[in-house]
Amino acid sequence: MKPEDVKVVKGPLVTASAEEVEALEAKLWITFPDGYIDYVTRLGEGYLSDFIRIHPPWRIDKEVDAWRRERAQYWFWDEGPPLLPKARAVECVCIGDTLNGDQLVFHPSRRDRLFVLPRQQCEVFEAGPDLLSAVDWMLRSGRLIAGARRKLQFEAFDSRLEEPDEDDDDDVFGDPVEASDRIKTSTDGLIGEARVWADRRRVHRRADRFFADYLNRGMTRGMTAVRQCEALVFEAETASGYHLGYMAIYKLIDGKTKKAVDSIAFHYSDDGFMGAGPLP
Structure with missing residues (x-):
């Protein structure tokens, strides 16, 4: 997969700058996998093939600590080959997910190995040595979704418009507001927020x-x-x-x-x- 092969079907694009990526790398003491900066500076935040979301720097920065705490508290992937033990997983960075709740992660010490924590299975999958290879695997391996998704279409969105109030990170819905002020008050927004709440607590599993x-x-x-x-x-x-x-x-x-x-x-x-x- 190459970003230039992706057809944008809904814009405008919400891209990150190279400076934003580099600033987050310096803050977290990490180097993102190959392909990440190319993806977020060309496509940015949105849905790829109506399935995958690669997180931009602002979302990773906001969620990395909470994600690590959640992995320390909830760990389900003990079956299969020992690719990513829990002790290392809690040090990882989640750089993407799917609408099914699968999570794409890497460890700062091994940025050339990307892993998927699937929502519906209890073993870790190795997805590839770089971001674009991992995205291709997620779309076409058949391990996360039945059949390969070959149409590379992209719908942009900005998660910063849908975030809960900063003073209440655990409240999915936030305070009541006018419908014109927040996307989350729409029916689709409420459903999306409910899915996030359920995914974070692994209720299906x-x-x-x-x-x-x-x-x-x-x-x-x-x-x-x-x-x-x-x-x-x-x-x-x-x-x-x-x-x-x-x-x-x-x-x-x-x-x-x-x-x-x-x-x-x-x-x-x-x-x-x-x-x-x-x-x-």
């Missing part, structure tokens, strides 16, 4: 692991769970205020008849509670 155990015992042995719908919900107000939670409705499928036999609600709370129960 938590649900998958919960049901892997739940469906391996008792009357549910041999069944499969298929997610039907999902939503972020406000939990009951407490002394400290409202809390966000996640809820999804799963249909239980009999392994022999392939028919739905029941529905069950999975719930995850931001305070760490996780469980499931029958629908009322």
